[in-house]
Amino acid sequence: MFRAKLPPWLVLLLPAFIIILAVVAIPLILSLYSSFTPYHLTRPDTLWKWTGSFNYIKAASDANFWKAFGRTVLLLTIALNTEMLLGLGLALMVSKVTRGQRALRTAMMFPMMFSPILVGFQFKFIFNDNVGLVNNALQSLGLTDVAIPWLVDGNLAMFAIIFAEVWTSTSVFAILILAGLFAIPQDPLEAAKVDGCTPWQSFRFVTLPFLMPFIYIAMAIRSLDVARAYDIVQVMTNGGPARRTELLWTLIGRTGYVDARMGYANAMGYIAILMSIGFTIYFFLKLQTARRELGMGEM
Amino acid sequence: MAQVQLKNVVKKYGALGVVHGVNLDIAEGEFVVLVGPSGCGKSTTLRMVAGLEDITGGDIVIGDRVVNDLPPRERNLAMVFQNYALYPHMTVRENLGFSLKIAKKSQPEIDRAVDEAANILSLTPLLDRKPGALSGGQRQRVAMGRAIVRQPEVFLFDEPLSNLDAKLRTQMRVEIKKLHQRVGSTVIYVTHDQIEAMTLADRIVIMRDGHIVQVGTPLQVFENPVNTFVATFIGSPPMNLLDGTVQAGQVVLADGTTIPLPPGLHIADGRRVQFGVRADNIMPEGHALPPTAHMAFVDMAVTLTEPLGTETLLYATLAGTEIQAKMLNPRPVSPGETMRFGVALDKCHIFDADTGLNLRG
Ligand SMILES: Nc1ncnc2c1ncn2[C@@H]1O[C@H](COP(=O)(O)OP(=O)(O)OP(=O)(O)O)[C@@H](O)[C@H]1O
Ligand SMILES: [Mg+2]
Numbered sequence: 001m002f003r004a005k006l007p008p009w010l011v012l013l014l015p016a017f018i019i020i021l022a023v024v025a026i027p028l029i030l031s032l033y034s035s036f037t038p039y040h041l042t043r044p045d046t047l048w049k050w051t052g053s054f055n056y057i058k059a060a061s062d063a064n065f066w067k068a069f070g071r072t073v074l075l076l077t078i079a080l081n082t083e084m085l086l087g088l089g090l091a092l093m094v095s096k097v098t099r100g101q102r103a104l105r106t107a108m109m110f111p112m113m114f115s116p117i118l119v120g121f122q123f124k125f126i127f128n129d130n131v132g133l134v135n136n137a138l139q140s141l142g143l144t145d146v147a148i149p150w151l152v153d154g155n156l157a158m159f160a161i162i163f164a165e166v167w168t169s170t171s172v173f174a175i176l177i178l179a180g181l182f183a184i185p186q187d188p189l190e191a192a193k194v195d196g197c198t199p200w201q202s203f204r205f206v207t208l209p210f211l212m213p214f215i216y217i218a219m220a221i222r223s224l225d226v227a228r229a230y231d232i233v234q235v236m237t238n239g240g241p242a243r244r245t246e247l248l249w250t251l252i253g254r255t256g257y258v259d260a261r262m263g264y265a266n267a268m269g270y271i272a273i274l275m276s277i278g279f280t281i282y283f284f285l286k287l288q289t290a291r292r293e294l295g296m297g298e299m
Numbered sequence: 300m301a302q303v304q305l306k307n308v309v310k311k312y313g314a315l316g317v318v319h320g321v322n323l324d325i326a327e328g329e330f331v332v333l334v335g336p337s338g339c340g341k342s343t344t345l346r347m348v349a350g351l352e353d354i355t356g357g358d359i360v361i362g363d364r365v366v367n368d369l370p371p372r373e374r375n376l377a378m379v380f381q382n383y384a385l386y387p388h389m390t391v392r393e394n395l396g397f398s399l400k401i402a403k404k405s406q407p408e409i410d411r412a413v414d415e416a417a418n419i420l421s422l423t424p425l426l427d428r429k430p431g432a433l434s435g436g437q438r439q440r441v442a443m444g445r446a447i448v449r450q451p452e453v454f455l456f457d458e459p460l461s462n463l464d465a466k467l468r469t470q471m472r473v474e475i476k477k478l479h480q481r482v483g484s485t486v487i488y489v490t491h492d493q494i495e496a497m498t499l500a501d502r503i504v505i506m507r508d509g510h511i512v513q514v515g516t517p518l519q520v521f522e523n524p525v526n527t528f529v530a531t532f533i534g535s536p537p538m539n540l541l542d543g544t545v546q547a548g549q550v551v552l553a554d555g556t557t558i559p560l561p562p563g564l565h566i567a568d569g570r571r572v573q574f575g576v577r578a579d580n581i582m583p584e585g586h587a588l589p590p591t592a593h594m595a596f597v598d599m600a601v602t603l604t605e606p607l608g609t610e611t612l613l614y615a616t617l618a619g620t621e622i623q624a625k626m627l628n629p630r631p632v633s634p635g636e637t638m639r640f641g642v643a644l645d646k647c648h649i650f651d652a653d654t655g656l657n658l659r660g
Contacts, residue, residue, distance in 0.1 A: 187384030190351050195398035195445070196372040205397070209388040293388045295431030 031266045039263035041256075046263070055267035064243060065268060068251040069275070071158070075247065076226045076279070079165045080219060086166065087173025087218070088211070094174070095181045105178065108171045116168065120235030123164040127151050127236075154244030157237050161245060164232050169225070173218045180214030181207075209293060216287035223279040227272065248272045301362035301375075301452040302327050303348065303485055309356035310343050310509075317343050319509040320357065330479050330486045332496040334532070335506035341489040342381075344506070345455050348487060349378050361453060376453040377446035381461060383438045385430040391417075391441050392426040398449045416444040420474070436467045443471075447478065454479075456488040460495065472498060493533050497521070505529050527655040530575050530648065536612065539581070539622035541574040542652065550574045550649070552618035561647045562593050564659060571652035578612065578623045580646040583638040586626045593644040599624075600637045615640070 035055055039047045059065045094104050111119070126133045127150035138144045151157045184207060192202045230249040233239060239250040252272065256265030303325040310318035318340045325331050333341045346352040348359055350371035358365050366374050377398075385394050395416055396409040404412075417423045420440040430438055439459060446454055456475070460468045476499055479486055490496055496503050497517045505512045505520060505528075513525045524530035524538070531537040541558075543550040545566045549557040558574060560566060582588065584596075599615035599622075606612075611629035614621055615638075624640055626632070649658045 185384075187380055187382060188386050191378070191380060191384040191386070191445075192397075193351065193371040194349055194376065194378045195449070196401045198372065201401060205401075206386060295387045295429045 032270065034263050035266035035270055037263045038261075039266075041260035041262050051263075055264045056271070058264065059268050059271060064246070065251065065271075067243070068246045068248050069271075071246065072227060072229070072248045072272075072275075075158070075162060075165070075229065076223060079162050079169075079226055080222055082162070082166050083170045083173045083222065084215060084219065086170045087175075088177055088215075090170065090174040091177035091181055094178060105175070108174055110171075111168045112171055114168070116231040117235055119164055119168050120232040123160060123167070123232070124151065124236045127160045151237055152241055154241070157241070157245045161233055161236055164236065165226065165229065168232075169222060172222060173215070176214050176218040177211055180211045184210045209290070212290035213287055213294070216283050216290055220280055220283035220287065223283060224276055227276040227279060248275075301485060302360075303453055303487065304360040305344070305348070305357065306360070307357040308344070308347060308354055308359060310340070310347060310352065311355040317509050318347070321506075321509075321511055323504060323511065323514070325485060325487065328483045328485055330488065330499060330501045331504060332488045332490060332500035332502070333504045333506055334490055334493060334496040335512075336532070337491060339506045340509040341491070341506055342457055345378075345457055345487060345489050348453075349376060349455050350374050374453075375451050376455055377449045377451040378455040379442045379446050379457065379459045381458040383430070383442040385438055385441055385445075387430050390427050390429055391422060391433070391444075394430065394441055395422075395426075395444050395448050398445065412448045412450075416447045419447065419478075420444045435462050436464075436471075439463060439467075439471065443475075443478075447482070450482070450484075452484060454484050454486045454488075456486065456490075458490050459488075460490070461492070468495075475499065493535065497533070503533070505532060523657070523659070524575075524648065525657050527573060527575070527650045530650070530657070534577060536578050536623045538575045538577050538648070539620070540650070541576075541618060541620050541622070543572060543574055543618075545570045545572055545649075553620075554618040556597060556618050558595050558597065558642060559593075559644060560649060561644045561659070564649055566649065566658060572658070573650040573652055573655075575648035575650055576622075576642055577646065578625045580643040581622070581624045581640050583613070583624065583626050583640050586628055586630070587641050588627070588643075590641055591643050591645060595642045595644055597640050597642065598637055599640055600635060601632050602634055604632050604634070613638075 034047060036052060037047055037049055038051055038054070090108065094101060094108065097104055114122075125131070129135055129147045129149045129152065132150065134150065135147050138148065149156065150160050188206050189202055192206045197205065228249055229247055230253060233245060233247055233250050234253070237245045239246040239254065248268070249272065252265045252268045255268065256262050303323075305321050305323040308318060308321045309316070321340075321344060323331075333344060335341055343352060347354050348361075350366065350369060354367055359367055361374055361376070386397065389397065392413055395413045399409045399412060413426075414423070417426055420443060422437070422440055422444055425433060425437060425441075430441065433441065439462070442459065459475075460471050463471060472495060475488075479499075488495075488499060500517055502514060503517055503520050504514050507528055513520055513529050515523070520529060520533050524533060527538075527540060531540070541550075541552055543552045543558075545551075545560070546557075546568055548565075549559050550572060551557050552574070566572065597617060599617050601613050601615045602621070603614040604611055605614075606629060609627075611626040611632070613624045613626050613632065615624060616622070632638070650656060651658060
């Protein structure tokens, strides 16, 4: 019989193969393939026209693409570093709290519990130039009497987006760093005190090296997150005004679903993914170095 | 070098008292060992001197400064921790030089101090390794080196040898003693190993339950223990204690055996006491030190022998209590054999049965 001929290991692995094929491999191959065609959602026959690297070359020479790319890297750099610093500060403060620390740690996670779409709407309202909280507050305090165009001016809109991003995700850093703080052995810290360290020196020379692996893990996770940022931006500014807050994925989304140029969108998507992989590898190498520093061995 | 004084030092965790009014004067350059059973407050006392633990009451003086409220970095002392507490992310060289770097010493100066310490402790080949790649004994030496490099006024050791094997421990004990003789700093050394205490100390401080029980030179506490606790804690094997009652200048044991009181002791009849004798002072006839002027003799059946080479430790039963005796120039002894033992009365102690206090004291 046919069934008898299949070796048992293959039979056992087959379900997994089929699922991976259906869920990961086929879409991946299909999208990769389509990035080499002028595939247009409304004209299915374009899927069969091979154009080679045309889409990639087009993306590489598209100023809008590179601006979006640059903005994404900028967002990543500013948001990640701000979140890291704030998260570190928050974690250090929370770790000193002796009473009600559990409640605080839970409260710290609240921002993560909201859908990014809702966070987007919330900040869209907060930064609205007419009815927004920020402008109202500034005007009531007499700090300004004009309505600041938070979401209209390019730089201010970028700032507002970063602000929302930081508000949502600082706690990711705070929580991971807090876990790191709890894992730090106390003895080296005591040794440092006796060795003459001020609190700042103890932090700088003992605590921080211990925290670095945790910081890099948080960075790696968050870099993936921020690099694919879409929802908050889409809601708050829709990439506008006039593309001034366009990020990679809002651009890709618009190209693919609004303009229906799926082949081109997929090509840009693959470039974006390469960038993400680049960041991840970078932070992983950093993580490994930091772990080796601590004598924790390879991962 | 500096003197260290503890004046009525108290430590409480909430309502729980851990150290109850400790008074101790440590002279410049003195090597003082704190001993006591686990949980008696040795580490807590040491950590209060180091400034790692707040003091609840009393004063700690180092040199001529009251240091109660000074952070550790302003106390000019070095501490060797029980579990080394090395900086895992720094090489041995960086570990050793860290305190000097913090003190903003120049690089050549740091290098010189580190090299010298590494030399003393045979760490030179290991200087570029991380602590993770060292054995326990090597880490221990790094911990010690880190303390030496600072040339502090006071060294604090918290059971630094407890993680080492017996041989290394003996070796390091000698190193510590040499170190002290060379640098002459004041040392406070915590251990629960009475052999370490005896061999290292200028003075031993015996603690129990947060109190100091006795302070004295190793010989003083060995020869004149203030109570049964010290008598059984210091010396190995521990002093034998036999319950009895005083009758007409003799101690009558539970089974009616009588042993004369040690010379010079006069105790009222009927008082319940414990008769204390060390294994070194109760030996079988013919295998003993030359008899002294004050000897008593008892017959005992041997239950167990532990040959140690030059001598044998005998376990025997006297008046229902198991006691240990020493046999010099040993010969084979079979269990159950009854032997006649000589007791050197002038080396024996009588303790009050209720308070445990030494009645000679
Ligand atoms: N943070 C704390 N809170 C409450 N009790 C404590 C605390 N630290 C120590 N203790 C108690 O204080 C007592 C003395 O502790 P300490 O560490 O000084 O003992 P030790 O003599 O060093 O014992 P060991 O030989 O086991 O190290 C112990 O009973 C311990 O349970
Ligand atoms: Mg201890």
